[in-house]
Amino acid sequence: MPDRTACVLVIGNEVLSGRTRDANIPMLATGLAGLGIALREARIIPDVHEAIVSALHDVRDRFDLVFTTGGIGPTHDDITAEAVSAAFGVELEQNPDAVKRLRDYYGPEHLTPARLRMARIPSGAALLDNPVSAAPGFCIGNVYVLAGVPRIAAACFDLLKPGLAGGAAIISRAVSAAVRESDLAVSLGGIQASFPDVDIGSYPFMTPTGYGVSIVARGTDPERLDQAAAAVADAMRALGVEPFFADHAAAADESS
Amino acid sequence: MPDRTACVLVIGNEVLSGRTRDANIPMLATGLAGLGIALREARIIPDVHEAIVSALHDVRDRFDLVFTTGGIGPTHDDITAEAVSAAFGVELEQNPDAVKRLRDYYGPEHLTPARLRMARIPSGAALLDNPVSAAPGFCIGNVYVLAGVPRIAAACFDLLKPGLAGGAAIISRAVSAAVRESDLAVSLGGIQASFPDVDIGSYPFMTPTGYGVSIVARGTDPERLDQAAAAVADAMRALGVEPFFADHAAAADESS
Numbered sequence: 001m002p003d004r005t006a007c008v009l010v011i012g013n014e015v016l017s018g019r020t021r022d023a024n025i026p027m028l029a030t031g032l033a034g035l036g037i038a039l040r041e042a043r044i045i046p047d048v049h050e051a052i053v054s055a056l057h058d059v060r061d062r063f064d065l066v067f068t069t070g071g072i073g074p075t076h077d078d079i080t081a082e083a084v085s086a087a088f089g090v091e092l093e094q095n096p097d098a099v100k101r102l103r104d105y106y107g108p109e110h111l112t113p114a115r116l117r118m119a120r121i122p123s124g125a126a127l128l129d130n131p132v133s134a135a136p137g138f139c140i141g142n143v144y145v146l147a148g149v150p151r152i153a154a155a156c157f158d159l160l161k162p163g164l165a166g167g168a169a170i171i172s173r174a175v176s177a178a179v180r181e182s183d184l185a186v187s188l189g190g191i192q193a194s195f196p197d198v199d200i201g202s203y204p205f206m207t208p209t210g211y212g213v214s215i216v217a218r219g220t221d222p223e224r225l226d227q228a229a230a231a232v233a234d235a236m237r238a239l240g241v242e243p244f245f246a247d248h249a250a251a252a253d254e255s256s
Numbered sequence: 257m258p259d260r261t262a263c264v265l266v267i268g269n270e271v272l273s274g275r276t277r278d279a280n281i282p283m284l285a286t287g288l289a290g291l292g293i294a295l296r297e298a299r300i301i302p303d304v305h306e307a308i309v310s311a312l313h314d315v316r317d318r319f320d321l322v323f324t325t326g327g328i329g330p331t332h333d334d335i336t337a338e339a340v341s342a343a344f345g346v347e348l349e350q351n352p353d354a355v356k357r358l359r360d361y362y363g364p365e366h367l368t369p370a371r372l373r374m375a376r377i378p379s380g381a382a383l384l385d386n387p388v389s390a391a392p393g394f395c396i397g398n399v400y401v402l403a404g405v406p407r408i409a410a411a412c413f414d415l416l417k418p419g420l421a422g423g424a425a426i427i428s429r430a431v432s433a434a435v436r437e438s439d440l441a442v443s444l445g446g447i448q449a450s451f452p453d454v455d456i457g458s459y460p461f462m463t464p465t466g467y468g469v470s471i472v473a474r475g476t477d478p479e480r481l482d483q484a485a486a487a488v489a490d491a492m493r494a495l496g497v498e499p500f501f502a503d504h505a506a507a508a509d510e511s512s
Contacts, residue, residue, distance in 0.1 A: 013455065013457050013474075014457055014459055014472065015281075015285070015298075016285055016294075016295045016296065016297070016298065017285060017286075017289060017295070017426070017428070017472075017474060018282050018283075018284075018285030018286035018287075018289060018295075019428070019472060020459065021282050022281075025271075025274075025278075025300065026274050026277050027274075028274075029271070029272055029273060029274030030273075030274035031274075033273060033274060038272075039272045039273070039274075040272065040302060040307075041272070041299065041300065041301055041302070041307075042271075042272065042299070042300040043297065043298070043299045043300075044281065044297065044298040044299075045297055046296060046297070047457070051296075051297075058314075073437055073438070073458070073460060074437055074438035074441040075437055075438075075440070075441045075444055075445070075458040076441070076444060076445040076448050076456075076458075077448075077456070077457055077458055078458075112438065112439070112441075112442075113442070114438045114439070114441030114442055115438045117441070118438075149460060149461070149462070151462060170273070172273070172275070181329055181330055181331055182329070182330035182331075182368065182370045182371045182374075183368070183370070184331070185330040185331045185332070185368075185370030185371075185373070186368075186369070186370055188331055188332060189331070189332040192332050192333075199269065200332075200333070201269050201270055201303070201333055202329070202331040202332075202333055202334075203270055203276065204329060204405060205405075206405070206407060216270065216273075216275060218269075218273060
C-alpha cells in the first residue's frame with residue numbers, strides 16, 4: 001500500500017448547490033493513483049473564509065499532500081488565496097512574477113485591478129504554471145492551490161506530476177459477473193482475509209435485466225492482484241456464472 | 257437564507273480511487289435545495305471504521321442534518337452500520353422489521369447470513385424504506401444512512417422529502433454572456449454589496465471560440481433574484497455584449 005496520502009478540498013458553492021458537477025475530484029483521484037499517492041479524503045466546502053481556513057487546519061497535518069481547487073479567479077467570490085494566507089499565518093502580497101505572467105497574457109493595457117487580484121499570492125508560496133490562461137496557482141507548505149475550471153486544473157496538475165512521482169502506481173483488476181453481491185459475500189470475505197495486501201471492493205450494479213457485481217482488487221503488486229482476481233473469478237464460477245474480466249462500464253449506477 | 261443546514265458523507269473507496277464518479281452528492285444537493293435546506297459540506301471518505309466514526313463526530317454537531325451514502329450492503333467492505341453504532345455509542349443489533357423486509361424480498365429460503373448482515377441496524381434507529389431492493393437505510397439522531405447505489409439512494413431520499421420539507425425553496429437565476437469574468441469583476445462586486453440577501457456566484461467557462469461567464473444569483477426571494485439578475489445583465493450590456501438568461505449548459509468545464 002502506498003506511503004503517501006492526499007486530500008482534495010473543492011472550494012465552490014456551485015458544487016454544493018448541485019448546479020455544477022465536480023470534475024476535479026475524479027481527475028485528481030485517477031492522477032494521484034497513477035503516481036502511487038492514495039487519495040484518502042475529498043471535501044467540498046463553500047466559498048466562506050472561515051470554512052476554508054478551518055478545513056485547511058483540519059487536513060494539512062493529517063495528509064502528506066493537500067490539493068485545493070477553485071476560488072482563485074478575479075471576482076468577489078474568489079477568496080481562496082486570502083484563506084490560505086490566513087491558514088498559514090503569512091501575508092497575502094502582490095507577487096511580481098504573477099503580475100508579469102498576467103501582463104504578458106492580457107497585455108499591459110488590459111491589466112485591470114480585477115485581473116491583478118489573481119496576482120495576490122501568499123508570501124513564500126511558489127507559483128504553479130497555468131498553461132491555459134496564465135493566472136498561476138501556487139504551492140505553500142504541503143498545499144497545492146489550483147484553479148476550479150477543470151481544463152485549467154487538469155493542465156496544472158499534469159505539469160506537477162513529474163515532481164510528485166516516485167511511489168509505485170496503484171493499479172487494479174476488476175472482475176464482474178451477473179450474480180447478486182450477497183451471494184458472493186462469504187467467499188469474498190475469505191478472499192480479502194487471504195489477501196491482506198490487496199484492497200478488495202464490491203460494487204453492485206443494476207441492468208435492465210437484473211443484478212450484477214464488479215469486484216475490484218487494488219494494490220501495487222500486479223501478481224498479487226492477478227491472484228486475487230483469479231480467486232474472485234473462481235468464486236463466481238462456483239455460483240454457476242462465468243465472470244468477465246472487463247470492468248462494468250455503467251459506473252453511474254453503482255456504488256458500494 | 258435558509259435556516260437548516262446539511263452535510264453529506266459519501267463512504268466509498270471506489271470514489272476516492274477515481275473508479276466511480278459520485279452521483280449522490282449532486283442528487284442530494286439539488287433535492288435539499290428544493291426543500292429549503294442548504295448543503296454546506298460534502299465529504300468523500302474511505303471504507304475505514306475510524307475514518308467514518310471520526311467524520312460523524314466532526315459533522316453531526318455542526319450541521320442540522322447529515323446524510324451518508326454507501327457501505328450498507330452485504331459484503332466485508334460494508335461497515336457503515338457498525339461505524340454509525342460506534343459513533344452514537346449504541347449496540348448494532350438484528351432488527352426484526354429489517355429481517356422481515358429482507359425475507360419478504362428474497363424469500364425465506366434465500367435469506368442467507370450475508371443478506372442478514374443488511375438487517376443489522378443501530379439500536380434505536382428508525383428504518384428508511386428502500387423501494388428498489390428492500391434492504392433498508394436508517395435514521396438515528398440527525399443522521400440519515402442511505403445506500404450507495406444511486407438509484408436506491410435517490411428512491412430513499414424521495415420518500416424522505418415530505419418529512420424534511422418546510423423551508424422556502426432555494427432558487428436561482430442565471431445570466432450568461434460571452435465576456436471575460438475579469439472584465440465583469442468590479443461591477444459584480446458592487447451588485448453583491450447591494451444584494452446582501454442574495455448569494456452571487458461567478459462561473460467562467462470556455463468555448464471553442466472564446467471565453468464566457470455565467471453569473472448565478474441564489475436565494476429564496478424570487479423578486480430579489482430577478483432584480484439582481486437584471487443588474488448583472490445591465491453590467492454585461494455595459495461591456496457591449498448582450499446577455500442571455502439561460503444557464504450555460506456545459507457545466508462540466510466550468511467552476512469558480
